[in-house]
Amino acid sequence: MAELASFSDSYAEARKKFVDAARRAGAKLASYQHPEERGPGGEPLFLDVSVLGPGSASRVFVVGSGTHGIEGYPGSAAQRAWLRGRPRLPKDTAVVFFHAQNPWGFAHKTRVTEENVDLNRNFIDFSRPLPANPGYDELHPAIAIRDWNEAAVAGIFASLDAFRERNGEKAFSDAFNGGQYSHADGIFYGGARAQWANNAFRAAVETHLARARKVAYLDLHTGIGPWCEHVYLCFHPEGSPARARARAWWGERAVNLQGVTHKKLATYSGTIIDAFAAMLPQAEVTSIVVEFGTRPRQEMQRASMAQRWMRFEGPRDPVLAARVRREYEAAFYPAEPEWRTAVLEQSREFIDRGVAGISAS
Numbered sequence: 124m125a126e127l128a129s130f131s132d133s134y135a136e137a138r139k140k141f142v143d144a145a146r147r148a149g150a151k152l153a154s155y156q157h158p159e160e161r162g163p164g165g166e167p168l169f170l171d172v173s174v175l176g177p178g179s180a181s182r183v184f185v186v187g188s189g190t191h192g193i194e195g196y197p198g199s200a201a202q203r204a205w206l207r208g209r210p211r212l213p214k215d216t217a218v219v220f221f222h223a224q225n226p227w228g229f230a231h232k233t234r235v236t237e238e239n240v241d242l243n244r245n246f247i248d249f250s251r252p253l254p255a256n257p258g259y260d261e262l263h264p265a266i267a268i269r270d271w272n273e274a275a276v277a278g279i280f281a282s283l284d285a286f287r288e289r290n291g292e293k294a295f296s297d298a299f300n301g302g303q304y305s306h307a308d309g310i311f312y313g314g315a316r317a318q319w320a321n322n323a324f325r326a327a328v329e330t331h332l333a334r335a336r337k338v339a340y341l342d343l344h345t346g347i348g349p350w351c352e353h354v355y356l357c358f359h360p361e362g363s364p365a366r367a368r369a370r371a372w373w374g375e376r377a378v379n380l381q382g383v384t385h386k387k388l389a390t391y392s393g394t395i396i397d398a399f400a401a402m403l404p405q406a407e408v409t410s411i412v413v414e415f416g417t418r419p420r421q422e423m424q425r426a427s428m429a430q431r432w433m434r435f436e437g438p439r440d441p442v443l444a445a446r447v448r449r450e451y452e453a454a455f456y457p458a459e460p461e462w463r464t465a466v467l468e469q470s471r472e473f474i475d476r477g478v479a480g481i482s483a484s
């Protein structure tokens with residue numbers, strides 16, 4: 124029987140549950156506090172790191188939650204439930220959980236950071252010219268609606284469809300959600316500087332993983348895939364040993380995009396898994412993104428537009444903004460017990476398989 128009590132309604136509640144579960148499991152904890160920002164109730168914000176097993180282990184399996192803020196609620200529940208399952212670790216293996224990688228977004232129930240930045244597009248080299256995304260530049264005026272109503276949203280989708288017809292699915296995905304660095308009030312904005320959450324993540328990786336020889340990183344998300352099912356996104360190149368490891372640990376579905384509802388995946392800029400691997404050149408790194416499916420792709424695209432509207436236009440119409448917010452939150456953090464049960468059951472299994480895989484490799 125899955126423990127739905129692992130799910131939380133606020134960041135503070137999720138953090139407390141995570142920290143308590145980590146302590147009870149015998150994990151060591153480290154916390155990185157945001158020096159300026161707070162949650163909506165004035166609560167302090169942290170990236171919390173739990174280390175279960177020997178700090179000197181040469182094999183480390185890492186699970187991250189909340190790269191996309193609000194998506195951290197189910198990720199946090201998966202981490203807490205796994206810690207409460209009396210885990211027994213193989214020899215020379217540690218399990219490290221990064222809790223709330225974007226705590227501001229987690230607390231404020233949005234995917235982005237305090238600067239409207241998608242943390243998973245923010246890990247680029249800001250000393251070099253920013254990546255261009257001319258497709259997004261073309262789409263932005265249509266996306267940036269002032270009033271939220273069904274006619275306006277339909278107008279956005281008409282523009283997106285026209286772009287897709289002219290340029291194809293891949294160009295559409297690159298433009299829409301590959302990441303853009305030109306419109307701070309747009310969607311999938313990668314930022315103009317490294318976010319605090321980016322620097323905190325880097326500090327945590329350096330502190331806790333620099334000695335490991337074999338490291339795996341599983342980053343938990345929601346919003347891609349069928350309802351109540353998880354899908355894997357593996358970005359290791361075809362034919363690489365890392366891709367072969369992912370297949371050995373989680374099966375063919377780890378690499379064949381089974382269940383992925385995007386017609387074409389974008390080429391993403393500045394992802395956290397790429398930064399993770401680049402920071403650990405001494406280690407053999409295996410990384411994977413796991414998404415829990417929620418709503419159909421078009422509803423998730425609508426949610427992206429809703430987030431932008433709420434932030435930049437919503438304050439003029441708080442009543443409507445509250446309604447849009449409920450729809451937005453349900454898209455990334457469904458309340459249905461069957462969905463939450465599926466998250467706990469499936470996450471226990473794929474975390475266990477990853478831990479077994481890295482210890483045997």
Ligand SMILES: [Zn+2]
Pocket residue numbers: 191194343344345346
């Ligand atoms: Zn995500």
